[in-house]
Amino acid sequence: MINSDIDIRLRSSIMPPLNATLLIVDDSAENLYALSSLLRPHYRVLAATSGEAALRVAARQPMPDLILLDVMMPSMDGYAVLTRLRASADTQQIPVIFLTALSDADDEERGLQLGAVDYITKPIKPSLVLARVRTQLEAKQARDWLQDQNATLEAEVARRMAENNLTQQASIRALAHLAETRDPETGNHILRTQSYVQQLANSARSHPRFAATLTESYIDLLVRSAPLHDIGKVGIPDHILLKPGKLTAEEMSIMRTHARLGSDAIAQAERDIEMPLAFLATAKEIAHWHHEKWDGSGYPDGLAGDAIPLSARLMAVADVFDALISVRVYKPAVPYLEARAIMAAGRGAHFDPDIIDAFLVGFDDFVATAERHLDTAKLTVAVNNEA
Template sequence: MPDPTILIVDDEPTNLAVLSKLLQPCYKVRAANSGRRCLAAALPPQTPDLILLDVMMPDMNGYEVLRELRAEPATRDIPVLFVTALDDEADEEYGLELGAADYLTKPIRPGILLARVRTQLDAKYGRDLLRDRNVLLEKEVARRMHENDLIQLVSIRALAYLAETRDPETGNHILRTQAYVHQLALALRQHPRFSDVLTPRYCDLLTKSAPLHDIGKVGIPDAILLKPDRLTEAEWVIMKTHARLGAVAIEKAEADIDMPLDFLVLAKQIAHWHHEKWDGSGYPDGLAGEAIPVAARFMALADVFDALISERVYKPAMPCEAARDIIAAGRGRHFDPDVVDAFLANFAEFVRIAERHCDFVAGHHEPAHP
């Protein structure tokens, strides 16, 4: 420890002089002749590395000073050695219970004083070194976690955009639906039916996972996916397999790792079941009501709303208000009633999201559902 500073506190000038003479050859020494001055002298930026504190002082004794030091965050970790003429074991125990690092009795023996001081300074140096290393380690862990989050986000976006390149008419569809889902989660996180599920962690993973909802379209033949007309019944059967294909692809990705990833769990739920309907008439599994995962229920509404307000080769874009009315009509049939209520209550924000991520290029192709 380079140039440690020791604060000696005693109301007797003679004692201050003796302690200063013993310590100055090895340390920087500062002095205070009262408890109040000790408290002021111990504060940053002049915080000492060690305090030698007399117990018997007028106005404010050493025990009271130590209590104040330990109550103040800036001084609570400074080691304190009591220096006192009291030799009662009860006094020593009391001082140690308050948090004193050691106890020296007067008259001071120079060798013992210097040895005890060195021991406490070495211990403080070790604690400070460990603390600083822990701070650096925590910063490095935080940096790497942030980096991993970015890698995860970029990977998800890359996969989602890869799927979109085969279905180019969707444009900013993944950005809009991601924002819609996030808005629904925010609106419902205090709702009794959803509060246990919609933790901050879940909402974050839900938002990150949303862009993978149509990843299964990569497995649909171009002749169907890019057909500039309505699909036949047979083609529509194939088109609907994209939900299961997406879930299977994510399951295979999960199989390559040793532990489950929460965001893949939600991504799989969204990809697999975002075309299910509240009344059980959806696909691929005909799930109904609460059997449909929450993440998929949110995406179901987000996906339909965005499809309605987006221009397609077979239809013009629908006004947001008209799409709102269709969503409202699907309450309790296509969509979870409470999810629809949250959409209606936050409709203005949905419109802002649509405007913020609007498509500027139209005239591409998307299969029309019969």
Template sequence: MSDPQPTILIVDDTPENLSVLGELLQRNYRVRAANSGRRAIQIAHSQPTPDLILLDVMMPEIDGFAVLAQLRDDPATRNIPVIFVTAMDGTQDEEHGLDCGAVDYITKPIRPAIVLARVRTQLELKRARDILSDQNSYLEAEVARRMEENQLIQEISIHALARLAETRDPETGNHLRRTQEYVRTLATALRHHPRFAHYLDERTIDALAKSAPLHDIGKVGIPDHILLKPGPLTPEEWTIMKTHAELGSRAIAQAEADAERKVEFLDIAKEIAHYHHEKWDGSGYPDGLAGDAIPISARLMALSDVFDALISKRVYKVAFSPEEARRIIVTGQGKHFDPDLVTAFVDHFPAFVRIAGQYVDEARDE
């Protein structure tokens, strides 16, 4: 709790001047005194911190200008207001003092009424600045808290939507978390690559990871007898299954249209949902895009999704080992996957294995 009585530090190398100022001010304020610039700096760093400093300019060793410069250079004392007290009465000297950062200038011999009025004014100004600073600090903390809260609500909402799709396919377990981290790992690895640096800045990488769990949200529109079929799908069933990409992007587009303002990660989520089954050679779905025509976001998701599907047990397949999954993905380099993404995947394969182990499905066969 702060002391209600303001503390004033008076600095002068002449004992008589210290005595006169001290007697004048101690009726209303806590007064501390220093007879040198060096001692003044020491006291300014001690407790209680001075609320105001009355500083003589002409002192031996370190003059008032040098003392003020040191006070202003130190964050701990930078905001203590300083009034110069000096026998110099030239306008040029006064301007120099104010330019150095003094808040006021009192000439000797001092006039008690003038000193008290200026001290009172500067203390009131400091009190107002402190109140404003406290309010700003509170507001900044409150804004940060609410932004963090909104971020948490947003992430919970994303995962709730994604889990809705996942409940239709219960064996996927931690698939959402794993693919989210695979995407983040790949994107970070390619951040400075000449082909991707223009796109993969820190903000986009964060949006990519945030969007990844929505990649299969369109599966809520696929009938159970197809989605959960334990064997191979018929051509007709496969045609229906492939519609989940467009169903997902359409649902996200509708959510985007309902938003009051543009939401960046929804653009990316829409891309990922729509295009993550496209293949580098153009043989994928739903639009048969090839090469760089496939959005980078979807290319990242495609490799991440396939790797996780390969190492996971499904109703229609056993789980492959990570090493076997790596071999299959390398075989798909330049066919299913962007060649540079496969290279990054191989280079960071241990990270993929670590993520798979960290978010392992409880029911998965080891």
């Protein structure tokens, strides 16, 4: 049914091409006159008496819809003209019918191999020329119509993909902000950590350890997924999440379940949609393992070294730095330079050494990001006055 509909629309869109422009190329004035007289009642006709002139005319506007090209011409023969036409992006799509007195099958095969759409031998038969010209013009009109349709479809697909992309990002942000409503003192934590992850990944991608993994598409997944790293905090009771003092051992144990709660929620979303999405897989890694430590002393699984997914190792650096420089119910903000020293001290213990090196190299950029997304009265303005 779909194919029938397309066929009906296609045929209805192809009207007799009476307004088409033809270019006739022949070094014989007699042949030009005969063909022009035959075709001019039906089409707009241009003429050229040499290959060089044909190339000039073909490149001008309005460009011909079809070229009737003599093969045997002095200086530049039809084969050479066709080769030049096909080599130019402007003229390569113009259909060409060869006109020739040659009747050898090899000559016809050569012309078709070069890209001619048809071959008419001389002396010409008027009815045959008219029929073949019309056939090729209708074929070109059909190709042009399909090309326009494809361009329209591609534009619509691109528009819908962009819309879906924005919808996805908005949904992720909405979920992340929902988690923030449970922990209001985090403020712009999502925006900052998302930017930190992007900066870290772009910096670390030049390192041989990470070059194969940190492609542009993977970094896009990281940035897209990062806001969901603490989504599991929705499941932590308020009396623990908002406690202004130090947590007891039991409370800390409950707090640490937010990593698994987050990854479990994302895993359930994967099952619900019944198809894998790369960004959800990455978000699940980040949520589950961003509190793991390089030396194996983190939680929830005590992973160490490269056993911790790269996405989670990047998130760990971003998350800890932002926690240090931010006001929390249980602590004041730490000045930037003090936070830098704490981060550096965690090299090889809390953090992947190469990732923390990338952080230290780009430290000023991280500070700039923090300043750009300040929380009102919550984030330190943190430049050490003695520095």
